[in-house]
Amino acid sequence: MECVIYDKGSGRSELVECELPDEACRLVLKHLRGLNDDEFAWVRLVDPSEDELVQLAEELGLHPLAVEDAVHARQRPKREWFGDVLVIALKTLWYVEDETAVETGEMMVFAGPRCVLTVRHGAVDPCAEAARRLASDPDMLRHGPWAVLHAVLDVVVDAYSDAAGKVRAALNRLEDQVFSTSRVDHTASIYSLKREVREFRDAVQPLVPVVQALLSGPGGEQRQTKIGPYLRDVADHLHRTDIEVRTLDELLNSVLDAQQARVGTWQNDDMRRISAWAAIFAIPTMVAGVYGMNFEHMPELGWTYGYPLAVTLMATASGLLYRAFRRNGWL
Template sequence: MAMTRVRPPRALFKPRRPQDARRQGPPRGSAVIDWAAYIDGHRVCTDTVGDAVRLIRDGRLTPEGDSAGFVWVGLHEPSASELSDLAEVFGLHPLAVEDAIHAHQRPKHERYDDVHFVVMKTVGYVPGEDGSEVVETGEIMIFCGPDFVVTVRHGTHGELAPVRTRLERDPARLVHGPAAVLHAVTDHVVDGYVNVADAVQEDIDEVEEAVFSPERTDESRRIYRLKREVIQLKRAVGPLAGPLRSLSGRRFVPAEIKEYLRDVEDHLTRVREQVESYDELLNPILQAHMTQVTVADNKDMRKISAWGAIFMVPTAIAGIYGMNFDFMPETNWRYGYFMILGVIGAACLSLYRGFRRNGWL
């Protein structure tokens, strides 16, 4: 299929200096993290994104008119103007561009003519305000066309520089074009799910051990926090299954890459089942902990009641003898005081032994 040649704006992005500037990075303040043209699986550095597009669309065409390479542009939280420039060059749909700018999208796969738009959630397990670790999410959007890939990342997780580096070391994979990048990014995202799921598993194991240990500790706050983090993880992992399954059946994806996408889908299924099991595991842990708390509270109440009953004996006797009557038993007896103390002591001791025998003390 012949490619539509669109001449990029000359001021798409400022050029990098010096000429060979692969590692110099983008201009300061730009959302562009990296860009390059890839021909036959090898990176070709250019001064601007526009130069990379011209190289692919005007300088390297097959006899059938198809591009023999592609451009990969990586951005981090771009502004509307920056993404609009790229949308003009690559023909990106305005609705997809709007989603990529504002983020907060559900994982999905949409097709606009010959451009595929994929949204994925990224996750990280980071320290929260109270020192405990929390699941933090971000997003990666991918515009995948016949001769280009545009990746838009939101948040601090899922950095794609390592993905680009690994792919550039494997030209045999990169020669498959934009689909190879699409697979590498999805694989990177799912690997992040696996790492976070394993970290959450360690915390759940610690809570479970603490709940069933002989020492009495209050783990209710930590259990509720873990349940909240599991829900966050489920919201990121679960919805991605549909888009991955859809991508595996697309004709623009070579057969070799489809096999790798199916492998990623298998990994996603395993981590999704793993995360779902966490919720099922946390429920009985929480129930066991609440039962322990209830039993402990009941035990404390029994102790309080037992001691209250014991102290009621001297209180009652002292109250009776504190009344001002002329004729009180044993009030005129020399040993009456010691007799009353003995009665109080015997009664208290008898009650104490009874409560102790029944497990109240």
């Protein structure tokens, strides 16, 4: 557990950190109760227990349903108001290049008048980068808890954009493989990447209306004149990433169709080759079959050059067919 106390006017910050959960809760609650009008707190939790979160929830006035969602996670991105506390659920996301996979985590943000509580599940921590950005731009702290909310959203959306670029690069490599001269079936790889993109969409698409609603919900007019421009910038970036992810999904459909078309073409090529060779071998089979019927009265049976003539006929006819099939691209 970590708690940072910010001063809106001076930009000063004080970190409260403790390894023991019970002692950390006591220290954090003590600092929260001692905040003055110019101060606000940011409490950061990672995979908290229900008891640990309930202690803070009672002090911050958090709704029990929101606390339950934060503990158990697995929430769709959403926005809810519980009194004067704004609750936002969102998904963190990162791309693992070695596995060509999109991994996701979850985060709940509770933004009240004088405190922000973030609850994270997953390996990637956007709070560390958000805290660094706030430290490098103390003027943002005049917006109070909304500055923390903006910083977290900004980091998460930037991560979305970065992951979308890496997925685009993976798709470009897959396209090059599909349209190469090698006859390798990439259907499994395409389908796997398509599943990752769908998981990407599940994180990005529901968050778009959530961020847009921040400018029009309770207190929206006030935010329009204060932190509104920053939130609109996040909304624009998120909207652009949403369009990019939708485009990637559509491109994967096209690549999958192209792969299936190529597989069909390969099968047709194989069938033409098989048919061509079957036709070539049919002529010797036919001639040999005719001369193997052993009738007593057949032309050329007693002729000295009958056998060489039959072999020559077989070879000539087969050669002419082979040349015709080669010229037509069947062989």
